[in-house]
Amino acid sequence: MSIEAFRAEVAGWMAANLTGRFAPLFDRGHAGDGDALPELRKDWERKLAEGGWTCIGWPREHGGRGLPVAEQVVFQEEYARAGGPGRLGHIGEGLLGPTLIAFGDDDQKRRFLPAIREGREFWAQGYSEPDAGSDLASIRTRARRDPESGDWLVTGQKVWTSLAHLSDWIFVLARGEEGSIGPKGLIFLMMRLDQPGVEIRPIRQIGGGSEFNATFFDGARVKAGDIVGVPGDGWRIAMALLGFERGLSTLGQQMGFARELDLIIEIATENGAAARPAIRARIARAWAGLRAMRHMAMRMLADHPEPQVQLESLGYKYQWSNWHRDLGRLGMDVLGFSGAAASADPRVEKLRRLFFFTRADTVYGGTNEIQLNIIAERGLGMPREPRGPSGKGA
Amino acid sequence: MDLQLSPDQIFMRDEARRLLAERSGSEQLRRAIGAGGFDAALWSTIGGELAWCAVAVPEEAGGLGLGAPELALLAEECGRRLAPVPFWSSACLAAPLVAALGAGEAGAALLGRIAAGEAAACAWPGIGGADPLCGTIPVARRAGGGWTVSATIAAVLDASSAAFFLVPASADGGLGLFAVERPAAAVEPLEGIDLMRPAARLVLDGAAASRIDSAGFSARDFDDALMTARLAEAAEQVGAAQGALDLTLAYVAERVQFGRTIASFQAVKHRCAALLVEISEARSLVHGAARSLDPLEVAAAGVLATQALFRAAEEAIQLHGGVGNTWEYDPHLYLRRAQATAAVFGSTDEKLAIIADALLGDAA
Numbered sequence: 001m002s003i004e005a006f007r008a009e010v011a012g013w014m015a016a017n018l019t020g021r022f023a024p025l026f027d028r029g030h031a032g033d034g035d036a037l038p039e040l041r042k043d044w045e046r047k048l049a050e051g052g053w054t055c056i057g058w059p060r061e062h063g064g065r066g067l068p069v070a071e072q073v074v075f076q077e078e079y080a081r082a083g084g085p086g087r088l089g090h091i092g093e094g095l096l097g098p099t100l101i102a103f104g105d106d107d108q109k110r111r112f113l114p115a116i117r118e119g120r121e122f123w124a125q126g127y128s129e130p131d132a133g134s135d136l137a138s139i140r141t142r143a144r145r146d147p148e149s150g151d152w153l154v155t156g157q158k159v160w161t162s163l164a165h166l167s168d169w170i171f172v173l174a175r176g177e178e179g180s181i182g183p184k185g186l187i188f189l190m191m192r193l194d195q196p197g198v199e200i201r202p203i204r205q206i207g208g209g210s211e212f213n214a215t216f217f218d219g220a221r222v223k224a225g226d227i228v229g230v231p232g233d234g235w236r237i238a239m240a241l242l243g244f245e246r247g248l249s250t251l252g253q254q255m256g257f258a259r260e261l262d263l264i265i266e267i268a269t270e271n272g273a274a275a276r277p278a279i280r281a282r283i284a285r286a287w288a289g290l291r292a293m294r295h296m297a298m299r300m301l302a303d304h305p306e307p308q309v310q311l312e313s314l315g316y317k318y319q320w321s322n323w324h325r326d327l328g329r330l331g332m333d334v335l336g337f338s339g340a341a342a343s344a345d346p347r348v349e350k351l352r353r354l355f356f357f358t359r360a361d362t363v364y365g366g367t368n369e370i371q372l373n374i375i376a377e378r379g380l381g382m383p384r385e386p387r388g389p390s391g392k393g394a
Numbered sequence: 395m396d397l398q399l400s401p402d403q404i405f406m407r408d409e410a411r412r413l414l415a416e417r418s419g420s421e422q423l424r425r426a427i428g429a430g431g432f433d434a435a436l437w438s439t440i441g442g443e444l445a446w447c448a449v450a451v452p453e454e455a456g457g458l459g460l461g462a463p464e465l466a467l468l469a470e471e472c473g474r475r476l477a478p479v480p481f482w483s484s485a486c487l488a489a490p491l492v493a494a495l496g497a498g499e500a501g502a503a504l505l506g507r508i509a510a511g512e513a514a515a516c517a518w519p520g521i522g523g524a525d526p527l528c529g530t531i532p533v534a535r536r537a538g539g540g541w542t543v544s545a546t547i548a549a550v551l552d553a554s555s556a557a558f559f560l561v562p563a564s565a566d567g568g569l570g571l572f573a574v575e576r577p578a579a580a581v582e583p584l585e586g587i588d589l590m591r592p593a594a595r596l597v598l599d600g601a602a603a604s605r606i607d608s609a610g611f612s613a614r615d616f617d618d619a620l621m622t623a624r625l626a627e628a629a630e631q632v633g634a635a636q637g638a639l640d641l642t643l644a645y646v647a648e649r650v651q652f653g654r655t656i657a658s659f660q661a662v663k664h665r666c667a668a669l670l671v672e673i674s675e676a677r678s679l680v681h682g683a684a685r686s687l688d689p690l691e692v693a694a695a696g697v698l699a700t701q702a703l704f705r706a707a708e709e710a711i712q713l714h715g716g717v718g719n720t721w722e723y724d725p726h727l728y729l730r731r732a733q734a735t736a737a738v739f740g741s742t743d744e745k746l747a748i749i750a751d752a753l754l755g756d757a758a
Contacts, residue, residue, distance in 0.1 A: 280750035291679055292676070306404065373660070373663065373667075385660065
């Protein structure tokens with residue numbers, strides 16, 4: 001099938017299915033709105049699965065469709081163009097699944113992958129802790145082996161556990177070896193959330209929503225067979241997992257950005273802001289930045305990106321997050337006073353959410369400051385920051 | 395759909411980079427300042443032996459028939475080393491102009507000369523649009539079987555090294571494109587901001603000219619024919635920004651204060667890292683726009699590249715500290731290029747206005 005025929009197929013499926021009972025999901029559940037309509041979005045994940053649109057990039061032997069990068073990009077683009085809702089299955093499909101495919105044992109693949117693909121089980125991520133943010137390797141959550149059952153008993157606290165209250169499972173990076181420091185002695189565990197010993201408390205964000213949680217473990221149990229790799233492998237696996245996150249979702253994300261910019265243009269044209277020279281210049285500048293991101297992504301997604309491009313790609317997160325934060329502010333400046341209070345117009349609400357949530361863009365997934373360290377050190381070969389006793393980090 | 399460079403493109407770029415690293419270093423630039431901002435030996439290698447100016451000239455006119463992406467790659471490398479040669483004027487501005495507007499034998503002959511390494515300069519007040527401060531629009535008149543052109547143009551880039559001038563002029567009530575040979579023109583070198591791209595005042599007083607378009611063209615056609623030059627200018631700015639960053643990284647890695655290299659200070663690291671992001675952003679847009687030649691993307695590339703170069707040059711001076719303010723160190727050469735190129739085809743706000751008009755409708 002040609003790529004254009006594939007594009008038409010995705011667009012056709014979205015048009016035929018994001019309708020009727022799923023119509024309320026149009027454009028909902030994205031960053032800043034991640035806790036919207038959770039039950040309907042879980043149904044939507046199953047609808048996607050029936051249509052064969054989950055896990056399309058996974059290898060066939062693991063239940064995926066083994067589609068090449070170009071098709072995956074097209075799917076992301078058309079999904080976003082159609083106003084598809086934020087994917088509740090993203091962490092399972094995009095992070096845990098590829099990690100199990102790479103590092104899991106056969107039994108784990110058999111038990112976990114089909115449930116992810118079919119939209120039956122949803123996953124949360126348990127990495128950051130109150131005292132381990134940018135310095136992830138200093139985590140303190142402990143996992144101790146129960147000598148009788150061989151299971152692991154986990155005690156500690158994770159934060160920013162996205163959508164844990166809507167999830168069935170969480171993967172947890174914990175200290176499995178007493179007295180270890182830094183990246184050594186860590187273990188990568190898969191834990192059921194619905195059990196005594198796990199408490200999930202919502203964290204209210206600056207925009208008012210609660211997409212993130214603090215998750216507390218007090219002797220929470222992880223079955224002996226539910227660790228990935230061996231004890232001590234945790235850091236390597238945790239870092240590999242983060243590597244799966246980058247790349248492919250980029251163009252879908254950009255399609256979302258383009259829709260946000262279109263919305264701002266639409267409102268500016270309606271309310272007269274488009275007549276103001278400073279607003280015109282900022283909108284033009286935002287457009288230029290978005291085109292630059294598009295071409296940057298095209299350079300990064302080449303089959304064999306040059307070393308120069310690989311080096312530049314270290315800056316991509318810094319690039320898009322700052323652009324997006326600026327867009328959040330531009331949206332509010334275009335709204336003017338009409339953005340100052342709640343509105344019956346869903347477009348206004350969308351821009352208000354954008355304004356608040358984009359403040360997190362330059363923090364999560366590596367803060368601006370950590371990104372600049374990474375770019376300077378790995379990209380430009382400048383001297384590394386001095387390390388404290390945990391000895392590792394970005 | 396991706397933006398991967400082909401092995402041929404990578405080879406061409408890497409060879410250019412290697413050559414210019416060897417032939418357009420700081421010492422050579424200093425010598426070129428004494429020679430009016432022109433390195434004749436380097437030009438004879440680039441324009442003659444290596445035929446860089448033939449890259450985008452059509453094959454039937456003696457060129458390689460490649461396009462804007464290749465020109466942009468070479469322009470980027472020239473910018474990185476501030477190569478004191480008229481590559482941009484000749485290969486990126488004059489050649490595409492002749493290819494777009496020229497006709498028949500006359501056009502093909504000029505393209506052949508450019509491809510063979512003869513330098514051409516474009517004489518137009520303001521280049522992008524007529525600017526009264528830059529001179530008056532040239533006027534062409536019929537004389538005998540041919541034409542003469544009269545004009546005073548305040549600043550023509552790379553005029554001194556040019557073998558001939560391309561002069562868009564009003565003719566028979568429309569616009570025509572004319573070629574004037576160097577001996578027919580009075581060239582008065584000026585002290586320019588950019589020491590590596592000299593400017594001169596050009597006076598044409600009834601100079602003999604040959605017409606190379608067939609039946610005139612609109613101002614819009616002329617503007618469209620400059621798209622490759624606009625794009626290549628942005629590419630050159632990206633290269634120059636990279637050159638300024640290279641210079642800065644080398645300096646901060648050696649300069650020791652408080653018992654450590656200043657490259658180890660996070661304040662310095664973060665500024666260099668942010669520069670890399672900005673340059674990469676502009677470079678991505680240049681590479682993408684080189685394939686589309688979409689006027690909005692080309693304008694956007696100009697905006698980002700101008701900004702990246704300015705910031706890189708300013709940061710180079712700042713991070714060099716005291717010596718960054720001396721004639722002896724190179725950062726000012728990049729600041730000069732930044733300022734000199736900032737408005738070659740309109741200022742940043744004019745470029746943003748082009749984009750805004752397309753997205754939002756014309757300003758009221």
